[in-house]
Amino acid sequence: MRQSYGKTLVELGNENPDIVVLDADLSRSTMTQLFAGEFPNRFFDCGIAEQNMVGIAAGLAASGKIPFASTFAVFAPGRCFDQIRMSIAQPKLNVKLVTTHGGISVGEDGTSHHSIEDLSLICSLPGFTVIVPADAIETAQAVRVAATSYGPFYVRLCRPKVPLVYDQDYRFNLGKAVTMRQGKDVTIIAMGLMVSAALEAADDLMREDIDCHILNISTLKPIDKVAIISAAAETGAIVTAEEHLEHGGLGSIIAQVIARHYPVPIEFVAIKDTYAQSGESAELLQRYGLTAKDIKQAVRSVIKRKGG
Amino acid sequence: MSLPKLGNSSSTTSADNVKAEVFSSLSIKEMEEIAKRLRRHIITMTGKAGSGHPGGSLSAVEIVTVVYCRLLRHKPSDPQWSDRDRFVLSKGHAAPLLYAALAECGYFPVDELLTLRQMDSRLQGHTDRAVTPGVEMSAGALGQGLSFTIGITLAGRLNSQDYRAYVLLGDGECDEGQIWEGAMAAAHFKVDNLTAIVDNNRQQIDGWNRDVMNLDPFNSKWLAFGWHVIEVDGHDFTQLIDAFNQAKMVKGQPTVIIAHTIKGKGVSFMENNPYFHGKAPNAEEVEIALKELE
Numbered sequence: 001m002r003q004s005y006g007k008t009l010v011e012l013g014n015e016n017p018d019i020v021v022l023d024a025d026l027s028r029s030t031m032t033q034l035f036a037g038e039f040p041n042r043f044f045d046c047g048i049a050e051q052n053m054v055g056i057a058a059g060l061a062a063s064g065k066i067p068f069a070s071t072f073a074v075f076a077p078g079r080c081f082d083q084i085r086m087s088i089a090q091p092k093l094n095v096k097l098v099t100t101h102g103g104i105s106v107g108e109d110g111t112s113h114h115s116i117e118d119l120s121l122i123c124s125l126p127g128f129t130v131i132v133p134a135d136a137i138e139t140a141q142a143v144r145v146a147a148t149s150y151g152p153f154y155v156r157l158c159r160p161k162v163p164l165v166y167d168q169d170y171r172f173n174l175g176k177a178v179t180m181r182q183g184k185d186v187t188i189i190a191m192g193l194m195v196s197a198a199l200e201a202a203d204d205l206m207r208e209d210i211d212c213h214i215l216n217i218s219t220l221k222p223i224d225k226v227a228i229i230s231a232a233a234e235t236g237a238i239v240t241a242e243e244h245l246e247h248g249g250l251g252s253i254i255a256q257v258i259a260r261h262y263p264v265p266i267e268f269v270a271i272k273d274t275y276a277q278s279g280e281s282a283e284l285l286q287r288y289g290l291t292a293k294d295i296k297q298a299v300r301s302v303i304k305r306k307g308g
Numbered sequence: 309m310s311l312p313k314l315g316n317s318s319s320t321t322s323a324d325n326v327k328a329e330v331f332s333s334l335s336i337k338e339m340e341e342i343a344k345r346l347r348r349h350i351i352t353m354t355g356k357a358g359s360g361h362p363g364g365s366l367s368a369v370e371i372v373t374v375v376y377c378r379l380l381r382h383k384p385s386d387p388q389w390s391d392r393d394r395f396v397l398s399k400g401h402a403a404p405l406l407y408a409a410l411a412e413c414g415y416f417p418v419d420e421l422l423t424l425r426q427m428d429s430r431l432q433g434h435t436d437r438a439v440t441p442g443v444e445m446s447a448g449a450l451g452q453g454l455s456f457t458i459g460i461t462l463a464g465r466l467n468s469q470d471y472r473a474y475v476l477l478g479d480g481e482c483d484e485g486q487i488w489e490g491a492m493a494a495a496h497f498k499v500d501n502l503t504a505i506v507d508n509n510r511q512q513i514d515g516w517n518r519d520v521m522n523l524d525p526f527n528s529k530w531l532a533f534g535w536h537v538i539e540v541d542g543h544d545f546t547q548l549i550d551a552f553n554q555a556k557m558v559k560g561q562p563t564v565i566i567a568h569t570i571k572g573k574g575v576s577f578m579e580n581n582p583y584f585h586g587k588a589p590n591a592e593e594v595e596i597a598l599k600e601l602e
Contacts (some may be wrong), residue, residue: 020466042466044497052455052489059459062437062444064390065466067459082449083486087456091437091446 001157002100004136006031008143009068013039019147020060022046022069024053030070030100050079054095058087061094066147072106073099073115073156077122088152089125095153096146097122102132102156103243104271104288105193110278115156116271120248122154123221129174130221131155132242134195135164138218141172149174158243160281162193165216175219177227183213186299186306187231187238191217191250194241194269194290201295210299220250225257232262237306239267239298243290246270265305267298334377336545342412343373347574348601349408349421355594357425360433363584364478365405367509367542367569374548375474376409384414387441393471394460396444398453399478399507400434401586406443407431415442451484453477454504458490461499472501472556480512483521488533494562495534503555504535504564507542509571511582530564542567575600 012019013035020042027033027045036043046053050071057067069076076099077084088095104114123130129151133139139157146153165180180195181202190198195216202212213235215227232238238258242250251268258266271288285291334342346369354360375395382392397406404424411418416430423429430439434448445456457475464471481487494502506526514520523529530537536558540547548567555563571585572578575597578589589597 020462044462046489046493047496049486049489049493051452051486052458052493055452055455055486055490056459056462056493059456059461060463061459062456063460063463063467065459065463083452083455086446086449087452 001133001136001139001162002029002031002159004139005098005100005143005157006034008140009035010038012144012147013042016066016147018064018066020044020065020067022053022057022067024048024050024071024075026071029072030098032068032070050075051083054080054083055087057095058091058093061088062091066094066096068096068098068147070098070100072113073102073118074113077118078115081121084122085125089127092127092151094150096155097153098143098146098155098157100157101159102192103158104276104284104290105243105281106159107281107284108278111275114276116245116275117248118156119220119242119244119250120252123248123253127152128221129153129219131219132191133157133218134192134216135162135166137164137166137168137170138172141170142218145172145174156192158193160193163196165195165199172218175222175224177215177217177219177224180214180216181212183211184235185211185237186303187213187215187235188241188295188299189215189217189228189231189238189250189254190241191220192243194243194295197290197292198241198295200292201299204292205296205299210303212299217250220253223253223257225261228254228257229261232258232264237265237302239269239295239302241269241290241295244270246272265302267302269294269298339373339377339545342377343369344574344601345412346373346405346408348598349411350404351575351589351594351597351601353404353408353421353424354588355591356422358588359425360404360588361401361586362404362588363511363571363578363582364399364507364509365402366573366575366578367571368402368405368476368507369573370543370545370548371476371505371507371567372405372409374545374552376413378549379474379552381471382413384442387415391469391471394444394457394473396453396457396460396473396475397435398445398447398456398475399450399481400447402476402507403431403433403435406435407440410440410442413442416440450478450481451486454487454490454494457502457504458494458497458499461502462497464501465499472503475502475504477504477506479506479508479510479517479523479526480520482506482523482526483512491530491533491535498560499562500559502562503552504562506564506566507569508566509569511571511580511585513582513585515582527566530566534561536561536563537566538563539566539568542569543573
């Protein structure tokens with residue numbers, strides 16, 4: 001995903017001289033270094049000062065530039081929430097925050113570096129568009145759409161390599177959920193690296209005669225209500241799956257839509273009200289309940305409730 | 309002093325042309341009159357609104373008068389003109405002062421000043437760039453304007469535009485860490501098209517800076533961060549004009565003008581009185597203040 005982001009930035013830089021990139025001393029990890037190498041004059045390393053980076057990005061946007069500002073998801077919005085709020089969101093400036101190392105799959109760096117609150121924070125800001133791509137192909141597409149759509153964007157990527165769920169012909173459609181698989185018994189709504197886990201779970205569940213419908217909800221905000229409501233109507237049960245705290249993320253947003261428009265049973269695969277710890281990425285996902293196995297359990301229990 | 313470049317814009321009106329020329333040729337005597345008018349607006353506006361921040365608006369009147377009367381290249385009829393000089397009000401609570409100056413320049417009618425802080429007014433309690441013509445930045449939460457202005461100056465450099473950007477900071481605002489992140493970055497990026505002005509009225513809401521959070525040695529802090537530093541009497545037009553002219557000559561580093569001012573300047577009972585930082589004058593106080601400003 002990160003490599004894909006860096007490469008896409010270079011392409012965009014070649015296409016549009018108004019694209020500028022900022023980083024906060026993490027360009028080797030966020031891969032903005034690829035852009036820095038090609039366009040040193042249009043790259044601003046702000047040092048370890050995220051508040052200032054966000055402010056500079058806002059000023060660049062107010063002067064007609066299209067700034068991409070990157071750091072780890074735990075530092076933006078975490079370290080600069082009010083700067084994002086007042087300098088970008090309130091005046092609706094054309095700043096693109098693309099953060100990497102979202103979630104707990106960051107791994108060994110531990111709790112301080114696990115970003116499990118970022119989506120709750122950023123989705124609370126009126127006017128922000130929030131995207132969580134599911135693989136490297138969708139990342140490239142989403143970054144491209146962010147560059148060409150006016151307004152504040154937040155794109156959240158993760159650290160580890162994730163399996164491709166799309167082929168090269170895929171075209172990301174802003175604000176539209178993508179049906180990854182047709183099914184009739186339950187809908188799994190997933191984002192980020194949980195999309196491939198959902199696909200894996202669905203294959204296994206076929207053997208139990210459970211036919212899963214899968215939506216990739218890569219645009220978390222604004223959410224595709226139509227797709228969610230029709231999935232609820234067609235399958236009568238929903239499981240959400242996200243690499244984020246249960247509070248304030250995908251599950252909360254889907255629950256609001258469903259409660260208002262088409263109440264059906266829902267189960268939530270997410271990090272419960274806790275912080276994680278150091279460990280390998282796969283170990284952490286397993287310990288904190290973010291695997292295909294956890295999705296399968298959630299599907300079985302939601303189907304039981306549906307039966308009632 | 310710079311005259312607006314008026315030739316190439318289709319939206320420029322002749323009225324604009326006249327106004328810009330009138331303003332940019334004002335004498336010090338005339339600027340004193342403008343300053344008095346801005347002070348009267350601040351008192352009337354906050355008095356009518358029943359809330360607002362007169363103290364830190366009054367202290368920066370001469371600074372803002374010089375900026376709009378002698379310094380800025382701008383077009384009130386075309387607030388988004390790409391080559392304009394930018395004035396960023398980082399201490400967003402001094403919005404009444406900025407609105408008064410913008411109205412006097414013709415960005416919107418002077419009558420509109422009396423709508424300050426009312427529902428559906430374009431004049432929000434703190435600045436909002438999305439609704440008020442001529443306002444460059446949405447501010448109010450302190451400490452963010454310097455970073456924003458660095459972005460503006462970097463864009464100008466990338467575009468080979470020769471505009472300059474000015475940012476007005478409060479001294480109390482310099483308690484915020486982001487100011488010093490910005491101070492470091494402005495020197496690092498060598499943005500010599502940026503001038504910061506600190507309205508150094510030495511007071512903040514809870515009292516004198518030295519008692520609340522000491523900023524001294526203030527001058528040395530900016531020097532140590534790599535800035536060209538000028539100190540002036542912030543109520544003296546000649547000193548302010550000289551300082552701004554000097555700042556334009558400085559190459560390879562940003563300039564900060566530390567303007568020593570008096571909070572509440574011009575109204576006897578508001579001077580050096582932190583009570584009027586965020587408290588509007590009542591009807592009686594408005595009357596007394598306006599009499600003093602006749």
